[in-house]
Amino acid sequence: MDNDLTIARRAHLKPITKIASDMGIGPELLEMYGEHVAKIKLEAIERLADRPRAKYVVVSAITPTPLGEGKTTTTVGLGQAMQHTGRRATIAIRQPSMGPTFGIKGGAAGGGYSQVVPMELLNLHLTGDMHAVTSAHNLLAAMLDNHLFRGNELNIDLHNITWRRVLDVDDRALRNIVIGLGGKSDGVTRQSGFDITAASEIMGILALATSLQDLRARLGRIVVGYDTDNQPVDAERLKAAGAMAVMMRDAIKPNLLQTLENTPVLVHAGPFGNIAHGNSSIVADLIGIHTADYLITEAGFGADMGAERFFNVKCRTSGLTPDAAVLVTTVRALKVHSGIHHVVAGRPLPPALLQENPDEVHAGGANLRKQLENIKVHGVTPVVAINSFPGDFASEHSAIQEIAESLGVQVAVCNNFIEGGKGAIDLAEKVAEAAQKPNDFHLLYPDDLALREKIEIVARQIYGAEGVDYAPPASRQLDNYEANGFGKLPVIIAKTHLSISSDPSLKGAPTGWRLPVREARASVGAGFVYLICGDISTMPGLSAHPAAEGMDIDDAGEIVGLS
Known part of the structure; x- marks a missing residue:
């Protein structure tokens, strides 16, 4: 089978204006970035508000191995499969961070015949949103340090500054730094550091803002540190929030792309799934919820992380309520959860992991049961999607089905990596059925509880x-x-x-x-x-052999090695 980049380059893309038109979005609401990418103006939220509301589906997963279990691939495959069943779908996903893309993870456009395209643009600069977040974040840092240099009128405590700098590169050497070295004119000397851009609070704001005005207000509330009386100092008091909003004015508009089968995809914001809330933007969902029969979005990592935050942070803010959830699982991940095997990214899978052994699947089934419980505790009906690999055995799929069905949960085996949308038709039918069931969605806790x-x-x-x-x-x-x-x-x-x-x-x-x-x-x-x-870093480091080592430009000027 060809690699992802080769498959993506063979795609028959439609003009993005056609994709938008099929969603009910006219050209007057688009800002074009070439023929196949556009930004959608926020006026679309109000313009589409009277149209029917789509069923809202979140895709999550069991606890993954370091290799990932194909959650984005399943999200894309499900969106494509809806079209095969006579239903219309819009997909909403996060924008990949270039740190992991050039580091250990590689790209995040899906895989095989369930990809978002243009793949190179999605995984790299796209429309510049990542750079806008980086620049706005570092502008605030620069204005903070300039304030200190100019006399510190706000009496900011140098030992209680919480605002660092960011960069969209995996660079462990920048985790802890000393700034202001040199002469007197080079600033106030103090300890600081860098986080990755996806961990920036401004990325979280981009994902949770409901309008440009809300974005502006949230930027003003950013706390950069505390004064000598332990009172918070925010970006508004530093007179930085207005300029930051100017830098973010275009970034708040969602990006529109498409899948290999021309299903529309909203790509917007990229907060980390372990540090932040790990979900794409609210404004993308407020647009997408009125453009199809189903809006399918993805939450980062396992259901204990991205899905929990989707429910309790994103839905709390947006007011949108999910109609169903998909929990992606794989045979290999459940075998790892048996405790018998150890998987390391960048190394071959242990040979014993690839042998037929449904008992090991059952042994790891506790993770599947708990993650299903984590969805059901919010009152949402889940469907299990088995992301099938060529080396899987039918007995192992049956083991997963037995675990899920013991909890009253439907299961679908998905082959969309190889077959595209056709490989997820069964999943689409079962998700549609789950979305029709009575909804008892509720938050895990009220606002007024103590932290x-x-x-x-x-x-x-x-x-x-x-x-x-x-x-x-x-x-x-x-x-x-x-x-x-x-x-x-x-x-x-x-x-x-x-x-x-x-x-x-x-x-x-x-x-x-x-x-x-x-x-x-x-x-x-x-x-x-x-x-x-635990041991969580907000600035990743590169592995011994990062993905960047295999990337280059060929004689024709095309990218090679991006996956």
Whole structure:
């Protein structure tokens, strides 16, 4: 089978104006970026508001291996499959970060015959949204340091500054730095550091803003640090928010692309799935929800992470309620959750993992059961999608089906990687059936609970922890956030994506462990408080052999090695 890039280049793309027209979006609402990419003006939200509302479907997964389990591929395949069943679908996904694209992960356009195209544009610069977030973030950092240099009128405590800088590159050497070295005119010397752009609070704001005006207000509420009286200092007081909004004015408009089978795809925002809320933008959904019979969106990593935040952060803000959910699983991932096998990204799979063994699938089934429970606890009906690999055995698929059906959940085997939309027709039919069932969607906790209570609820109900332990700095930070009026915000727990627990070595659905919170950070503009648990870095590093090593330009000027 050809590689993803070769398949993508053979695609018969329609003009993006045609894709938009089929969605009910006229050319006056588009800003063109060539023939096959466009931005959609936010006026489309109001223009489309009277049209019928699509069924809203979120695609999540069991706890993945380091290789990923094909969640984006399944999302794209499901969207394409709807067309094969006589239904119309619009897909909404995040924009990939170039850090992982050139690092360990590679691209995030789907795979095989279930891809978003143009693939190269999607995985690289697209329409410049990532650069806008980077620039707006670093403008605020520069204005903060200029304020310190000019006398520090706001009495900002140099030891309590929380705003760092960002870059869309995996670069561990920038995690902790000292700035202002040199002469007196080179600024105030202090310790700082870099995060990756996808971890920027401005990326979270881009994903959660409901309008340009809301974006502007949220930028003003960004807390950059605290003064000597421990009071928050925000971007509005630094007089930076207006200029940041100017830089983000075009970035807030969602990007429109298409799949290999010409299904429309809204690509917008790219918050990390472990550090932030890991979902594409609300404005894309507010447009997409009125453009088809089904709006299919994707949440990052497992259901304990992206889906939980989709429900409790994104839906809390947007007011949209999901009608069904898809939980992607693979045979290999469930075998890993048996605790017998160890998978390392960049290395061949263990030979024993590829042998027929439905008992190992059953042994790892605790993770599937727990992740299904994590969806059902929100009142949403799930469907299990088995992302089939060529080496799978029918007995192993049957084992997955037995686990799911014991919980009353339907299962579909998906071959859309090889067959495109045709390979996910059964999934499309079962998702359509699930979306027709009575909806009992509800949030996990109300706004007015204290932050620690919210953390405990997520830790116990979603992760299966027996409790939470707070390091002294985290306790002080949480007390400070409550005192400063941030207690009504929802919480995001930044932890490993390789386990439901905070320890990546614990597989399945571990119990009897406690969640260690070592640091708390308030993303007041984005509208959540996030907790750093375990060994989580906001600036990834490159692997021994990053994907960048295999990328180049050939003699014809075409990209090679991008996957």
